[in-house]
Amino acid sequence: MNGATLLIFGIIFFIAAYLLYGRYLAQLFEIDPGRETPAHTRSDGIDYVPAKFPVLFGHHFASIAGAGPIVGPVLAAYLGWGPVALWVLLGSVFIGAMHDFAALLVSVRNEGRSIGHVIEQHLGYAGRQIFLVFCWSALVLAVAIFALLVARTFVETPAVATASILFIGMAPVFGFLVYRRGISITLGSLVFVPLLFFFIWVGTRFPFDLTAFFGISADTAKNIWLVVLFIYVFIASTSPVWILLQPRDYLNSYLLYAMVLVGFVSIMFATPHFEMPAFTGWFAEKPKGGMGSIFPILYVTVACGACSGFHALVSSGTTAKQVANEKHILPIGYGAMLVEGIVALMALISVAILPKTQYMSKLASMTPVSVFASGLSGLATEIGISAEIGMTFISLSISAFMLTTLDTATRLTRFAWQELFLPRSQEKQRSRSNRNKVLSNTFVATIIAILVAGYLSSTGTAWQIWPLFGASNQLLAALTLLVVTLILFRMKSNFWISLFPMLFMATITCWALIALFRRNMGENNVLVIATAFLLVMALILIVQAVFSLKKVREEQ
Secondary structure, three states: OEHHHHHHHHHHHHHHHHHHHHHHHHHHOOOOOOOOOHHHHOOOOOOOOOEOHHHHHHHHHHHHHOOHHHHHHHHHHHHOHHHHHHHHHHHHHHHHHHHHHHHHHHHHOOOOOOHHHHHHHHHHHHHHHHHHHHHHHHHHHHHHHHHHHHHHHHHHOHHHHHHHHHHHHHHHHHHHHHHOOOOOHHHHHHHHHHHHHHHHHHHHHOOOOHHHHHOOOHHHHHHHHHHHHHHHHHHHHHOOOOOOHHHHHHHHHHHHHHHHHHHHHHHHHHOOEOOOOOOOOOEEEOOOOOEEEHHHHHHHHOOOOOOOHHHHHHHHHOHHHOEOOHHHHHHHHHHHHHHHHHHHHHHHHHHHOOOHHHHHHHHHHOOHHHHHHHHHHHHHHHHOOOHHHHHHHHHHHHHHHHHHHHHHHHHHHHHHHHHHOOOOHHHOOOOOOHHHHHHOOHHHHHHHHHHHHHHHHHHOHHHHHOHHHHHHHHHHHHHHHHHHHHHHHHOOOOOHHHHHHHHHHHHHHHHHHHHHHHHHOOOOHHHHHHHHHHHHHHHHHHHHHHHHHHHHHHHO
């Protein structure tokens, strides 16, 4: 099999899916460009801010992508490139993109509130609270882990620290000029996008290395960066989105666009042949020992790039509050996921061209991101880009997106916490207690999230329960699809398009959670308790959904 053939087929398949299935979804959910969105009706200049389409697409794409569509396919390639490619292609179109689109639309139609708010309408107040606790727990773990990953990256690759600091400083200037001075997006992009790439070069020439500057250990430098990062995400989570979130994510998206373009051209010119087997059997040896199976490991390892519950939190968290027109929901919700699928295919190709023994040895000594960067930079030599420059650019691009995921996840954690202390929907006219007002305050909610994430990252607890994140992320997708199914069922519309994906994702993730529970029994009690907690919450919501469906059917 040829890498160029797979990539071309994937792009054609995704374009056809957007034009056919995407438009069908738009008609099914009755997209109405004339309907006012929450960004206008609830505009507050902080979270609810109408965004221009290119800016919001950039924010959404940068937030859902990060390193996810790269890490998953690289880690799962030992199962064979065939199953991974099929899951990326079919999963993106019929599960992931539909999931993201529906989550975004449902949130926009519900005042930009989260999926948890929508759940209350179908599963009651208790269902809403359970779902929000589930979301908050998964998000605060993501904040802890990504803070650690970014801090380690800043220590190991100081050039990334320099470039990231310059990116952050540039974003408010871009936001001010575009949103307060009326400078056009085109003109602003012509000035600031070249600056973005110039700052990457500056980072390589003037790396901000704390260990060299202050003569401290790498571990101390990591802890200093953790403090700096948590201060940064506090500011990013509480500031108006037009100041930092929108412009930074929009500008950063050009890094990923450039990486995708370089990857596409390189693969087309190199036409690399796959050395990895297409299928290694239902079970295969893992790079770090032990055996892995296609069911369920593949589907919880490859999340971003096929289907990811985190996307629903982004769609119904930050993106829904910024949609200026409903006609943008299809290209942002459905289209961005398909572009992420292309990135996932490139990641798969970058390792499928290696012999399996070489792939296994690389993963044993390198991170998945480094393996991807090494493979793609090797292909880029075919178009005249040196392997060293290609490796540096790709690594810097991915690191910048990890920082994007970090600040977006912090803001989403704040949203989930605030909604936990909102009154029941039927009681929304009543005044909230002083305790709830304090706990749901923007600054208090953010501080609580950062304190918990800081504890998890500083004590090492985050790494203990991190293996749970893959399954919990996909379980979140199943629960979101469950809500969409209930909505379509009440509308007397085609609910099968979400019911089948929901059943598949729920089965796979519960299977993975039970396997994780059994494997860690008596060895990692923290992970065992967290796994049991998620399983119980998910089962409660599923049982409530069954009763809700029965009630609706009786009413109809």
